[in-house]
Amino acid sequence: MSAEKKVAAYICKGCGLGERLDADALVNVAQKEGKVQLARSHDFLCSEEGVDLIKSDIANEGVTHIMIGACSRRAKTEAFYFPQNAVARANLREGVIWIRPDTEEARETTQEMAADYIRMGCAEIKAMSAPAGNPNTGSSRTLLVVGGGVSGMTAALEASRTGYPVVLVEKSGQLGGWAAKLWRRIPVHEPFKAPADTGVADMVAQIQADPNIKVYLNATVAKTDGAPGRFEVQIATESGSVATEDIGAIIQATGAEPYDANKLPELGYGKSPDVVDQAGLEALARAANGGPMLKPSNGKPVKSVAFVQCAGQRDAGGQHLSYCSGYCCNASIKQAMYFKDGNPDVDTTILFTDLRTPGNGEDFYRSAQEKGVIFSKGKVASVSPGADALTVNFHDLILDDKDARLEVDLVVLATGQVPNSGVDIEAPNKPQVEGGAADAATVEAKPISILNLQYRQGPDVPQLKWGFTDSHFICFPYETRRTGIYTVGPVRRPMDMAQAREDATGATLKAIQAIENAQLGRAAHPRSGDLSFPKVRLEGCTQCKRCTVECPFGAIDEDERRFPLFNESRCRRCGTCMGACPVRVISFENYSVDTVGSQIKAVDIPDEFSEKPRILILACENDAYPALDMAGMQHNEYSAFVRIIPVRCLGSVNTIWITDALNAGYDGVMLMGCKHGENYQCHFVKGSELGRYRLSKIDDTLKNLNLETDRVRDLEVAIADIEHVPAMINQYAERIVEIGMSPFKSF
Amino acid sequence: MSANAQMATKYKNNFLKEVEEQVEMGEWVKMCMQCGVCSGSCPTNFHPGWEHPPQEIFMMIRAGKREEVLTSPSMWMCTSCYNCIVRCPRKLPITHIMHGLANYAHRLGVAPKMQPTRSFAKLFWNNCVKTGRVNELKLSVGLYFKDGLSQGIRNGMAMKDVALGLLKAKRLNPFELFGGHKCKDQNGIHAMLKKARELEEKRKALKAAA
Amino acid sequence: MAKKEYAFYPGCSSQRGASASNYLTSVNAMCKTLDVKITEIPDWNCCSASIGYAEGGELPRHVLNARNFALAEKHMPGQDIVATCAACWLGARESKERLEHSSVLLQDTQEALKEAGLNIKAIPEVRHMVEVLIEDLGWNALAAPVKNPLEGLKFAGYVGCQTNRPFGISGENFENPMYLDKLIETVGGEAVPYDQKVTCCGGALAFSEPDKAQAQIKDIVESAYDHGAEMIVTPCPLCQANVEIYQGHINKKYGTKFRIPVLYYSQLMTVAYGGSAKEAGLDGQVIKAPKLEAIAGKK
């Protein structure tokens, strides 16, 4: 392949393009205005023959850069697959002929639209080069697992089984975590009828026997530096020694604590030793070792027990946990069976408001009923200790008896889980949420960092609500905002052992994947495999820190001289840094201020009196752009005055594009990005939010230019908006006509 | 001590256990998950006099509301339509449980005294086992006269048109009052039923004693 | 020799002079045409119906049915029991099911039966006449003898409860069973769709709680009328009686003017097979069915 840049443009005439457009004119535009070295048209470019033509030009003509004027970049990707070359696509089908009426009157504007897209495609391709991959790779293949409970042990064993060495750090003196304190577990196999062995001892033995797994007990992570493939982790042990390990990826399996039952005095906790939480009951069961369970107060066998579900949970009042811990219904059923399996005459009552036993948990529920466990739908108001027994006062919701009472020997409170997620790095920036760990974080002792990340953005993985580190995404549950670091188990969502094991297995794959991608210099999800990466021209940098502050993934640190220090393997290639940079020194090989800026400038702006306004649309390529494409497939018409440029994320939009467009005489700019806020849909988490924040300042610019604020419009567009988007465009086009043409045209 | 008091004492207020052991299909009560499909399926649901639907009765049993359950007229509202049975997601034999509860309350002598279905059920049984076959005329007459002679005549008069219609259609035979259809081996039937009752009582007493 | 033979359990209501005597009349005629031989179980006894629960208790009820099983097996070994009454069929089937699933119950039953000099070796299959018609004879055999199709007549097939739930006719839907409609169509009539096909007629509560039962019956009759039915057809003696004989009371109570004949499927079949009004037991109607009589009069 020739090292010299040679650009070729190909105009397809298939799918009606040849009939609706003047292809020769477009070839002419590519040659004369786009200034490409080679321009051709073809009747059916995606055919074998068409693709061979391009391949032959690459081989024989030394073409390095390819501009294809045909269908959308989302279509015919197998045919137009040239991984060694820089490729740009001008969307003439979905973006032009399918959204315009096939009428004589529309012909001129449709052709103009197509010609502009050819100009833009040529401009873009000239400004880009094929990405070569991040050279700053790492080579460690070792997984660090933080936490030696069921989740952590699962991750360690699975990774080892896949052929990757593991370092396992556990803060206590033994492996097993909470699960090791259980008497039995909830069954996970047919027939789902009786409590089962926890299997923890077996896992511990397997880990101890595995030469591939190095275990640090009584140890914590003192410092984590680096990036995927090249993390440098210091492990401090109780004895004071510090070890350093080279790590490829990290799994945080730091689990959860039971919600503190001392916060529930109305339910008798702390007032009577016969009121215990679920962990307390497990301790009683282990002490009984299969024999009758004894009342803590007097050591006599328990004859009756009540389980209070949702104790301190699902509290809409804001005092306690507002979430449901998910596993407690099954756990109480299991614990009731501890009694019933030993002695069917022990009365066991489970007081619940909604019994939650999903999947085959329903069989476990039925089995408990068969064993004589009583289930009552009721809201427990209080538990009052008496001389010999405890009185549970509750509102029986079925019998609508507000003064229902139950006299029992023992009360078990199902208090749920609170995650051990370390420091909430965003705590100062966000309003404190009700209840839970967030409260604990601010009101009580400052939590201790778990990973001690030496990242500009803070020492731990960012949290969502209530201290959980879970991904917000439904389709992509493993996406944290720290590349190569995956959280698993109840630290990210309340869960039971079965789920934790599944979760840990999946996260192990993601961690291994991160290691593999980091070695090859490729991006991780959602642009997995992307070889481009941000490059910074430090000589132009003003050390304003916007990039280091805004990066949604904490990829950029600051060096001693306070210049941004890019850790490419942490980067997800969203371009938010590029959008943030006021001096425009950050760029990707195939996506830069220039690749977009030159497209904006390439558009032919008709004069003030043409009655042909020009509207620039910067559309998120993940949602808005596909929505526009599908609107095209439905032949939903929209204005011929718009020129659409896909962007990686709204966060990557640099305000210079907008000011340049307005200065160049565009009459309006529409920004289409994903929903932000609590239910954000941005694939880069904060990208669209940051982009929007930046753009909210554009009003000042408009005022300085003496332009109406309506000249720029920021819109939330979802991928399903195939009907809305054309309507939005058309309304905006009408609005622009109302405001009038931009005064900047003649300049 | 009444039969009722005896049982209450024996089961020490564990009414659920009492029902499980003494009531036909009572062991199913604990399996109810309170969805209410039985209650909504009952054809007499929308009539007054129906205090507690099956699902609520089951909850009351679990809550130990012995007196309220056994004296309730609700079980006597069952038309044996079996809607509840075929719809119950837990496959509880609800019709039979309701029958069983009614039977138990009746046995203990605590079922509502004036409950008409109770009277009719008693009449029906006695009528059919007397000769081995039902004598419809005697059954009707017995029903009308259950509350005494004058009420009986009034009831009879009210049903006069129905009776006349059947009479004309030869589906009511006045001579049934004097004899009528019967099985040949009435003695055998009586002995057999006596034995059956003894065996059943023995089994239930054994359970209560355990 | 007859095509099929069964141990016949007519039930108390089908006896001469009893409320469903016309049912038996028509069943006999129908079976004759279809070449089905039904032989009464000698000295059969009452099933005690569903209402038997209160006084009867559990074991005595099953013992009553067990006596019939023992008699049938003794006198007609190997033959299925066929019942025409829904309650008899259901009661017997329930007993069969329970006895076969509980060895304790079976043991007690045997002990009680001994008192009557009987004993169960095998419990025969317990079938409803409708099952026999559909499953053993089949639709083609039922259609073949039709001489006078009931053309132009509109019937509401009233299935009710006990031939439908909990056992039902195999392959049928509890909420919308189609077999009765299909029987009506097989004999040339039109089955109107209506929404009270499986509503309960009140059963025994028609006697003890007439107001409640009659409210239900009113819904059934009203819906049949509203959907254009000229007659109601049923497979159950108690349904037949309840829906037919209380129409006068209902009219008085609700100000309605109901007068719709209520027939058995066997009567329709007998008429369609060319039987006379008498053979079809049409003289047993409290509310006469002149349109059917007219067809029955045809030669």
Added chain:
Amino acid sequence: MTAIVATNETILVVGGGISGMTAALEAAETGKQVVLVEKTAALGGRTSQLYRYFPKMCHPTCGLEINLRRLKANPRIKVLTLAEVTGITGGSGDYTATVRITPRYVNENCTACGECAKVVSTQVDDQFNYKLGKTKAAYLPNAMAYPQRYVLDASIIGTAEAEKAKAACKYGAIDLDQKEETMQIKAGAVVWATGWQPYDAAKIQPYGYGRFKNVITSVEFERLADPHGPTRGKLLRPSDGKEAKNVAFIQCAGSRDENHLRHCSRFCCMASLKQTHYVHENFPEDGKSTIYYIDIRAIDRFEDFYQKVKADSSVTFTKSKVARISLNEATGNPICHGVDTEGYHRYANEHDLVVLAVGMEPSVKGMSIPASVAADSSGFIEADPLNGGIFGAGCATNALDVNRSVQSATAAALRAVQVVNKVARAEA
């Protein structure tokens, strides 16, 4: 003939829904070779037929777009559509699968220009919209379909319609001579991700699905809400096209029921809670939703979503399993009959539309997995060492929501990777 290069270091993924796609992508992005086999004509599975996801109310097509982009960029995955695995022989590390491919009658030349659909007039049931509408017999399976190629419905093959379609295609993309073909594929490990099917609502007799037009299933309701659906996103009921403003949601329609599915299907409570948003969104003034439930299973963080819906005054919650539905013949309105069990209140409520929150039945149930695989009583694949190198993923293994399906599929991908890594080590 379709040619596939596969070895015993290849991972075979069966099922191209979100679980199968995830397993395939995750394995491929870890550097493995994958063959992805999908029964229908396009990838995406049931999630692609949903309008929105709970609890974020985002669109499943958004995640599908990302996954498709991952797929298009990854040459390690070979996709076979209209393909079914009919047999698997061998053992862990050395399987051979037999795959049957049904003809699409459209080849790779297809540009999705749509000319064939223009000339064909025959209409067939639109499977993507759960047959709520019709589509041309030459059709693109859906707007996001991958492969983006049309399909000719088998019913027009051999007719003039097919010839018309062929004549309309300028690109030689229509191949009426395609025949069913069978191929053998080598694989070291198999991920079985065949997903789920909605429980047959007609079997829940008292609810009258199939008898009453305005009783529909939750999956059908998704199609009504979707702008790509038969009503273009408007909540119009099937009987008369009237706006469905007063909507009932019946939970546990088939689930938690010994007459139907014994298990709890987990996702249906959340799905109905989500769907009340559709009603509210369409009719902010006078939309009304009623949820009839036994227990609301808004598990873990979803509780929050439940509390928000509860606070919406247009949504009523009734603790009751509806006993039966009848029809108001004059209005076409279904009437729900039952008893609110919290304190015993009887009701007979008329609604414009009833949505049955139908349960999740594993697709593997009733379909023989052509290998010996352990299953539980509901037909879900159980994790069992005896399964060898065959791993269940997603809803083939349990009643799961999307999030948990993806976790499950990622875990299955690792298990498969472990097998092929072992093969690779042995061969090295």
